Structure formats: C-alpha cells, structure tokens
C-alpha cells in the first residue's frame with residue numbers, strides 16, 4: 001500500500017513537471033506489476049551492420065541517461081560479450097554519430113553463442129558490470145539469440161530490428177533498408193545511362209541472400225525490365241521470352257535486377273548470352289549497400305525505435321521487439337517473431353511485372 005502511495009505521489013510530481021501523463025500511467029501500471037527497477041542497460045549490435053545502427057545506439061544511450069540509468073556499450077556483438085568487451089557510455093560518447101554509417105560498437109558473426117556454456121559466460125559478464133537489461137540492435141539471427149538469452153537468464157531484453165534486408169517478421173521496415181535501397185537506386189540509375197548509350201543488357205546483383213526485398217523495391221523504382229528474387233522460382237525461358245518481346249516492341253536496353261540469393265548474376269548473364277544476341281554486362285553492387293550515411297528515413301526509425309526500446313525496459317517490459325507499422329512504432333513479444341521470416345509483398349512483385357513491360 002505504501003508503495004502504491006509513493007508511486008502516485010511520484011507520478012503526480014512528474015506530471016506537474018509537464019511530462020506526458022500517458023507515459024506515467026504505463027510506468028505506474030507496470031510498477032505495480034513488476035517492482036524490480038532496472039539500473040543499467042547494455043547495448044549490442046550484432047549480425048550484418050546496417051546504416052542507422054549508430055543513430056539507434058545514440059537514441060538508446062541518451063534515453064537511458066534521461067531516466068538516470070547507466071549505459072554500457074558491448075563491442076563486437078555476442079563475441080565481445082563472451083570476451084567481456086564492455087565499456088560505459090555517456091552523452092558524449094554518442095556525439096557526432098547520428099549520420100555515420102556502420103556501428104561504432106562493431107559487429108561480428110558468433111557461432112560460439114549457440115553453446116550454452118558460452119552464453120553463461122556472457123551472462124556472468126553482464127552481471128559483473130551490473131547490467132540488468134539489454135538492447136540488441138541487429139537482424140533475425142540476433143532475435144533468435146536474444147530470445148534464448150531472455151528465456152535462460154530472465155534478463156529483460158528489447159530487440160531493435162536493423163538489417164538492410166528488411167526480412168524481419170513483425171515490422172514493416174528495418175533500420176538501414178531505406179538507405180540500402182537508395183544506394184542501389186543511385187548506382188542503377190547511373191548504370192542505366194551507360195546501358196542506354198550502348199544499347200546493352202545489364203544484369204545487376206543486389207544483396208539479399210534469403211530475401212528479395214531490396215531487389216524488389218529497387219526493381220520497382222528503377223523501372224527494371226525483370227527482377228529475380230529467392231522467393232520465386234527463376235524461369236530462364238520465360239525471362240528470355242519477355243526480353244525478346246520487349247526487343248520486338250523496340251526496346252534497346254535492359255536492366256535485370258537479381259537478388260544474390262536468387263541466382264548468381266554471372267550465371268544469368270552467361271545463360272542470356274547463349275539464348276539471345278544481347279550485348280550483356282554484369283555489375284555486382286555488393287557491400288556498398290551496407291555502408292554510407294543513413295537516409296533521413298533510416299535515422300528517423302532509429303531515433304524512434306531506440307527511444308521506445310528504453311521506455312519499454314523502464315516500464316518493466318522485457319522480451320520484446322520494437323517494430324514499425326505504418327507511421328506507428330509498435331512492440332511485439334519475442335515469442336511472436338523469433339524464428340519467423342518476413343515474406344516479400346506479392347502485390348509489389350505483381351506490380352513490377354506489370355510495369356516492367
């Protein structure tokens with residue numbers, strides 16, 4: 001009873017300071033449900049880096065500090081956590097990074113994290129630093145790993161989806177996707193110029209080992225003549241037929257966008273050379289899609305998701321992923337997202353087929 005009374009007094013003081021009452025209703029209700037207050041948040045970036053990860057780190061650190069929480073950066077992903085690469089972060093340590101690509105915390109692939117003994121080491125490193133909550137910024141692999149850690153050690157966690165692939169279930173967009181699409185579009189528009197001048201066919205490979213999201217979006221907005229994605233079976237005869245039909249209508253140059261997981265650009269080019277008389281060239285865009293200054297959209301998502309991740313932890317909620325649903329930032333329990341894969345939008349695929357004629 002005394003606790004309830006104290007919380008009410010505290011909430012009314014905060015309300016008088018001009019802070020949103022809604023926020024304190026959430027904190028109040030969670031405070032009643034879960035009295036354990038967190039003191040220090042660990043921040044980790046894992047898997048393939050994505051433009052906007054730094055923006056998200058900054059948002060997490062600064063929101064944590066606004067709640068008088070400590071913030072710790074964990075370097076080199078899960079591997080760094082196992083090896084105790086943990087340093088305190090303050091307002092200044094995230095200054096000047098909002099527009100920088102990559103991740104200042106570095107990232108690494110870490111197969112060792114599949115081993116429970118290594119996860120125990122990781123957890124005890126968190127305890128040694130007094131870290132009692134974790135924000136994990138990364139792709140679908142990081143969600144699986146976090147969900148295991150959360151279940152095993154009951155540590156409150158929030159995942160922020162960041163991956164250029166935009167393949168994370170439960171969110172419309174991931175941090176970095178918009179930037180990667182813009183990078184690829186910029187490159188393909190330039191290739192289109194030379195393709196037109198020389199009346200050539202270009203096969204352009206974009207990233208996406210398991211997802212055709214980048215390829216599809218890029219093909220749509222670059223007006224590609226065809227797109228190959230891992231989610232749809234590649235039919236060489238149908239592709240050749242449609243290119244030749246285009247030629248009969250007077251087309252002279254062609255852009256074919258291939259997601260790396262659908263086929264190798266070199267193989268597609270070789271097959272088309274054999275079947276047609278087109279002058280074929282190949283361009284593989286590669287890792288330039290993972291770098292560069294985050295776009296305004298990637299930064300906005302990172303600021304909002306980073307803030308929301310900390311607010312959830314402060315409200316006593318752990319085991320969640322934040323996501324984007326239209327303009328809104330939402331929260332989803334990890335049990336609803338872990339192990340699931342987002343599919344490409346069939347309507348966008350259809351649209352590309354219609355507009356590519």
Ligand code: F6P
Nearest residue numbers: 048049163164165207208209260
């Ligand atoms: O970040 C996702 C992704 O870009 C995939 O599309 C790609 O296949 C993979 O990462 C490559 O990552 P790496 O070169 O780091 O192994």
